[in-house]
Amino acid sequence: MVEQISTRVVYANAWMTVHEDEIVLPDGTPGIYGYVERSDxxxxxxxxxxxxxxxxxxxxxxxxxxxxxxxxxxxxxxxxxxxxxxxxxxxxxxxxxxxxxxxxxxxxxxxxxxxxxxxxxxxxxxxxxxxxxxxxxxxxxxxxxxxxxxxxxxxxxxxxxxxxxxxxxxxx
Known part of the structure; x- marks a missing residue:
């Protein structure tokens, strides 16, 4: 499973929030993952x-x-x-x-x-x-x-x- 180390909001408005997370992959490789949070x-x-x-x-x-x-x-x-x-x-x-x-x-x-x-x-x-x-x-x-x-x-x-x-x- 991917482990989240930290998270930060890089952009937000009334319709969406863009997150950037520092992660660690199952094999220990560090990385960054960006995603959009939106309402269903x-x-x-x-x-x-x-x-x-x-x-x-x-x-x-x-x-x-x-x-x-x-x-x-x-x-x-x-x-x-x-x-x-x-x-x-x-x-x-x-x-x-x-x-x-x-x-x-x-x-x-x-x-x-x-x-x-x-x-x-x-x-x-x-x-x-x-x-x-x-x-x-x-x-x-x-x-x-x-x-x-x-x-x-x-x-x-x-x-x-x-x-x-x-x-x-x-x-x-």
Missing amino acids: FVLVIPEENDGFHLVEEYRYPIRRRSWSFPQGSAKAPTREAEARIELAEETGLRAENLRFLGRLDNSHGLSTQSMHAFVATGLTAGETAREVTEQDMRQKWVSRADFEQMILCGDVTDASSVAAYGLLRLRG
Whole structure:
């Protein structure tokens, strides 16, 4: 096991903290390990009529627009409540049923963040309540076959959305 000798915060803001730790590897070799501490988030697969509602927005780190399932980290007492908030904020949809699919580590070699994936069914439309950073967000419904094609042709590259879809397929 890796032993932590010391830790220091090298950068912090409201969304993340970057740590740099002095470590010693199991064979005694010293080293440094940097990682990002981030809050967990929820992802919701809004499923309807053998298809899904997707959102698309400009993602600054990759400098392009990206299609994905609704996701984020709303402040709520439970993950289910957080998922309901994110779904409604981004799509305007309300779910009669919300089923937990699983928790996945977002980038376990770089970050502490995990994703909590849900599937939402029994959807009814309503008004969105998007955050200011989501003002350019668009949404659309796509069939399951079209969604899979979007993954294969590179239109959906969000790893969290693809991983959550994998959980959905495995759990049925």
